Amino acid sequence: MDYLYGVLGLSVWGYVAVSLIMVQITVLAVTLYLHRDAAHRGLDLHPAIRHFCRFWLWMSTGIVTREWVAIHRKHHARCETPDDPHSPQIVGLKKVLLEGAELYQEEATNAETLRKYGRGTPDDWLENRLYSGHRNLGIWLFVISCLVLFGVPGIIMIAVQMVSQPMLAAGIVNGVGHYAGYRNFECDDASRNVVPWGLVLGGEELHNNHHAFPSSARFSIRRWEVDIGWGAIRVLSALGLAHVRRVAPRPAVEPGRKVVDLETARAVIVNRMHVMRDYTRTVSVPVLKRELANLRDRGMSLPRRARLLVTRQPALLDARARARLGELLESSQALRTVHEFRERLTRLWDGRGVVSNERLIAQIKEWCQQAEASGIRALQEFAATLRGYTTGPAAMA
Numbered sequence: 001m002d003y004l005y006g007v008l009g010l011s012v013w014g015y016v017a018v019s020l021i022m023v024q025i026t027v028l029a030v031t032l033y034l035h036r037d038a039a040h041r042g043l044d045l046h047p048a049i050r051h052f053c054r055f056w057l058w059m060s061t062g063i064v065t066r067e068w069v070a071i072h073r074k075h076h077a078r079c080e081t082p083d084d085p086h087s088p089q090i091v092g093l094k095k096v097l098l099e100g101a102e103l104y105q106e107e108a109t110n111a112e113t114l115r116k117y118g119r120g121t122p123d124d125w126l127e128n129r130l131y132s133g134h135r136n137l138g139i140w141l142f143v144i145s146c147l148v149l150f151g152v153p154g155i156i157m158i159a160v161q162m163v164s165q166p167m168l169a170a171g172i173v174n175g176v177g178h179y180a181g182y183r184n185f186e187c188d189d190a191s192r193n194v195v196p197w198g199l200v201l202g203g204e205e206l207h208n209n210h211h212a213f214p215s216s217a218r219f220s221i222r223r224w225e226v227d228i229g230w231g232a233i234r235v236l237s238a239l240g241l242a243h244v245r246r247v248a249p250r251p252a253v254e255p256g257r258k259v260v261d262l263e264t265a266r267a268v269i270v271n272r273m274h275v276m277r278d279y280t281r282t283v284s285v286p287v288l289k290r291e292l293a294n295l296r297d298r299g300m301s302l303p304r305r306a307r308l309l310v311t312r313q314p315a316l317l318d319a320r321a322r323a324r325l326g327e328l329l330e331s332s333q334a335l336r337t338v339h340e341f342r343e344r345l346t347r348l349w350d351g352r353g354v355v356s357n358e359r360l361i362a363q364i365k366e367w368c369q370q371a372e373a374s375g376i377r378a379l380q381e382f383a384a385t386l387r388g389y390t391t392g393p394a395a396m397a
Contacts, residue, residue, distance in 0.1 A: 100170025
């Protein structure tokens, strides 16, 4: 009866360990190769690592590089719109959690998506004649290999492997990652960091950080966040098997700097996500707390979730929330001023009205001058900080 337990004849815990290792190999292949290398070009993996990932994903999941990359790029380009291939904000969390793989397969048949967003992906003989041409062959090889090596327990291991990606990637990352969690950055989409410790999904849990800096090879931003995929990258880099091309910028501020020049403009644009986070932390929230205390002393009713109203991107607020925001701003001149300056700040980099470097520099100068003349201390101090932005080193640590 030994043949029932495969050629290897492992113990129960041996089967469990191998199954978990296979899932983690798949997770790392997705996040390092498909996501950070092929889709966003923040990382260059060694050709041998790239090909191993292609082979493993073909055999264990049936994923085709061009399809995955195209669908993911479209997700970023059309995020939270009806054209987003898998947005829980559009189709609902339940559908993405339970039918994420089906949404992926449906979009994979869209030739326009593959043509427009799949550029730069492998187009060699192996890709055309084997991986994309015979994707089911890889699955059969995986099934046969598991049955030979692990016997009857291999059936459970196969099931775990096949369920893991739809559940983890399609469900948790694409679903929960746009529905629940915390936000370091107020992006134009609803992305969230599911948890601050990206240990199980290769760092993909830090989804808001990724949407803030899509081309960064490192997903962790704050000191207490952990991106296990970044740890793998550092090991591969030390072995000469990976080269980091880009990581999220680290803001550099020169205290007491008075001149607003091209370096200032470039630093503000590059660090715009950090700029908005700092504005929220040092201007919007302190002024909100002070004004809410004043409203309470005057016996006025306070809106629910006021902090979310003044910090969230207006496009992400529903009609009711926008109405409550309007009422809140009408109740306080200081809050209205701070909110208007916040909106003007975002327009510096959204492409509206800026036609040259000179014009951008002039707009930043004007913003700072008017903020300093506003009479609101938090706004004045932030203007002084904004003047001090300089181009600093990337966050590689």
